[in-house]
Amino acid sequence: xxxxxxxxxxxxxxxxxxxxxxxxxxxxxxxxxxxxxxxxxxxxxxxxxxxxxxxxxxxxxxxxxxxxxxxxxxxxxxxxxxxxxxxxxxxxxxxxxxxxxxxxxxxxxxxxxxxxxxxxxxxxxxxxxxxxxxxxxxxxxxxxxxxxxxxxxxxxxxxxxxxxxxxxxxxxxxxxxxxxxxxxxxxxxxxxxxxxxxxxxxxxxxxxxxxxxxxxxxxxxxxxxxx
Amino acid sequence: xxxxxxxxxxxxxxxxxxxxxxxxxxxxxxxxxxxxxxxxxxxxxxxxxxxxxxxxxxxxxxxxxxxxxxxxxxxxxxxxxxxxxxxxxxxxxxxxxxxxxxxxxxxxxxxxxxxxxxxxxxxxxxxxxxxxxxxxxxxxxxxxxxxxxxxxxxxxxxxxxxxxxxxxxxxxxxxxxxxxxxxxxxxxxxxxxxxxxxxxxxxxxxxxxxxxxxxxxxxxxxxxxxxxxxxxxxxxxxxxxxxxxxxxxxxxxxxxxxxxxxxxxxxxxxxxxxxxxxxxxxxxxxxxxxxxxxxxxxxxxxxxxxxxxxxxxxxxxxxxxxxxxxxxxxxxxxxxxxxxxxxxxxxxxxxxxxxxxxxxxxxx
Numbered sequence: 001x002x003x004x005x006x007x008x009x010x011x012x013x014x015x016x017x018x019x020x021x022x023x024x025x026x027x028x029x030x031x032x033x034x035x036x037x038x039x040x041x042x043x044x045x046x047x048x049x050x051x052x053x054x055x056x057x058x059x060x061x062x063x064x065x066x067x068x069x070x071x072x073x074x075x076x077x078x079x080x081x082x083x084x085x086x087x088x089x090x091x092x093x094x095x096x097x098x099x100x101x102x103x104x105x106x107x108x109x110x111x112x113x114x115x116x117x118x119x120x121x122x123x124x125x126x127x128x129x130x131x132x133x134x135x136x137x138x139x140x141x142x143x144x145x146x147x148x149x150x151x152x153x154x155x156x157x158x159x160x161x162x163x164x165x166x167x168x169x170x171x172x173x174x175x176x177x178x179x180x181x182x183x184x185x186x187x188x189x190x191x192x193x194x195x196x197x198x199x200x201x202x203x204x205x206x207x208x209x210x211x212x213x214x215x216x217x218x219x220x221x222x223x224x225x226x227x
Numbered sequence: 228x229x230x231x232x233x234x235x236x237x238x239x240x241x242x243x244x245x246x247x248x249x250x251x252x253x254x255x256x257x258x259x260x261x262x263x264x265x266x267x268x269x270x271x272x273x274x275x276x277x278x279x280x281x282x283x284x285x286x287x288x289x290x291x292x293x294x295x296x297x298x299x300x301x302x303x304x305x306x307x308x309x310x311x312x313x314x315x316x317x318x319x320x321x322x323x324x325x326x327x328x329x330x331x332x333x334x335x336x337x338x339x340x341x342x343x344x345x346x347x348x349x350x351x352x353x354x355x356x357x358x359x360x361x362x363x364x365x366x367x368x369x370x371x372x373x374x375x376x377x378x379x380x381x382x383x384x385x386x387x388x389x390x391x392x393x394x395x396x397x398x399x400x401x402x403x404x405x406x407x408x409x410x411x412x413x414x415x416x417x418x419x420x421x422x423x424x425x426x427x428x429x430x431x432x433x434x435x436x437x438x439x440x441x442x443x444x445x446x447x448x449x450x451x452x453x454x455x456x457x458x459x460x461x462x463x464x465x466x467x468x469x470x471x472x473x474x475x476x477x478x479x480x481x482x483x484x485x486x487x488x489x490x491x492x493x494x495x496x497x498x499x500x501x502x503x504x505x506x507x508x509x510x511x512x513x514x515x516x517x518x519x520x521x522x523x524x525x526x527x528x529x530x531x532x533x534x535x536x537x538x539x540x541x542x543x544x545x546x547x548x549x550x551x552x553x554x555x556x557x558x559x560x561x562x563x564x565x566x567x568x569x570x571x572x573x574x575x576x577x578x579x580x581x582x583x584x585x586x587x588x589x590x591x
Contacts, residue, residue, distance in 0.1 A: 132331030
């Protein structure tokens with residue numbers, strides 16, 4: 001890899017992949033639970049929850065980054081408490097970048113999983129129940145396997161979206177080489193430095209390649225979900 | 228193995244209030260028009276519907292008693308449910324579908340039972356297939372096998388044939404008959420098709436507008452004159468339990484029943500076999516004198532029990548020995564013949580439907 005990319009560049013690539021991985025898989029259980037709640041239950045305030053989950057889709061990422069900074073900055077109420085009580089610090093750290101990515105890409109996951117859950121015949125639950133399957137049993141052996149294509153689609157779409165996240169990350173955790181400088185931030189940094197156009201182009205082409213890979217995977221997963 | 232059901236529930240604009248019992252193993256039909264509340268009753272027995280008031284006892288175990296605060300969850304009730312739309316698990320093979328309930332049964336049937344049921348339902352060649360590769364009739368059979376293998380204490384069949392065309396129905400009905408004759412389970416069979424009910428059921432509970440309005444043995448209920456008004460279905464001429472008599476050499480088979488003998492086309496069934504015979508009410512003509520020089524093979528000496536006029540039609544209830552028949556004739560004919568209770572008549576049976584051999588026990 002070093003033949004094509006300089007060490008800082010491959011570092012940005014690996015960091016991007018790591019942040020996206022953590023963001024997507026940490027959010028997955030929560031996204032599944034949210035999708036389950038929206039697909040299977042009716043409760044007062046459901047529209048509000050649905051709206052809240054989808055807010056990151058319509059809000060400017062920079063605004064989300066700013067809100068996160070306000071809440072989780074070391075002088076923010078929540079951030080200060082986390083730091084003092086547990087020694088957890090999100091700002092200026094790659095975990096903060098992962099958190100921002102997770103929030104931004106959460107709606108993608110919820111939507112894909114919810115669609116696949118809603119496509120499952122509710123009668124199957126009843127059938128499984130009369131055959132002796134408890135809630136967890138049904139979840140594990142009926143719901144989860146049947147929602148798998150949707151879960152896969154959600155993961156891939158969220159991963160692809162996460163790789164491109166810029167505004168929320170740079171606002172919340174800044175642009176620190178080796179810590180929070182993901183591919184988009186590296187492209188931005190290259191553009192800021194004189195003679196960095198070639199590097200920016202290389203990184204952009206790399207981003208396009210990655211995006212293509214993930215969009216293909218997402219398409220395959222969607223197609224399986226429909227089949 | 229008795230089953231007692233009492234369910235009362237108020238829905239907006241509809242009240243369900245039924246009580247009935249299944250006294251013995253065998254098939255009890257819940258018969259009634261769509262929307263009468265049949266499926267809700269079945270769901271209450273399975274536990275997937277929780278009524279406001281109710282008491283349900285299956286095989287000596289109280290699974291629901293709202294006054295005592297008893298509610299056994301559906302997964303602990305062990306009611307074998309067969310749904311109209313089969314509801315097979317699409318991501319599992321037929322084998323895994325069949326074994327789903329078996330693996331979860333508190334006391335699973337021994338492995339030989341699996342082979343027996345697979346053979347009974349003719350599923351040997353389908354075991355590795357996915358449900359979407361099955362025909363409607365095959366799906367129904369797998370659903371039946373899956374329910375049976377869960378070691379149920381009662382089998383609930385919610386219109387298992389309603390979604391199928393006549394050919395697929397004909398494919399499953401014999402299996403249901405074998406089940407009735409071999410499984411030794413109480414079976415509740417929901418249907419709005421009187422011919423299915425007349426063919427399969429031992430007893431009938433008629434449901435109308437959320438109430439159980441009529442119940443009794445199939446032989447009595449389907450030949451009752453109340454049925455047309457209650458169920459909106461024409462009466463069945465007769466359901467007769469018959470025994471194959473000694474062979475004849477004229478290409479016919481004689482079937483003996485309590486009241487006489489019926490001649491039908493040769494069946495190839497050994498003498499002594501028990502059969503169920505159905506006659507449609509429209510297939511019975513009445514004569515005041517014994518007809519001579521007539522092509523019909525079956526002329527039965529009967530006596531009129533009762534008469535009910537329905538528009539231009541008249542249903543005439545007859546008794547032939549201990550067997551009841553209903554003839555549907557025109558009102559004009561009934562008046563011309565001056566039919567009245569007690570009058571002796573001859574029933575000319577134009578055609579007879581013979582159903583598959585049945586179990587050799589407890590006919591009334």
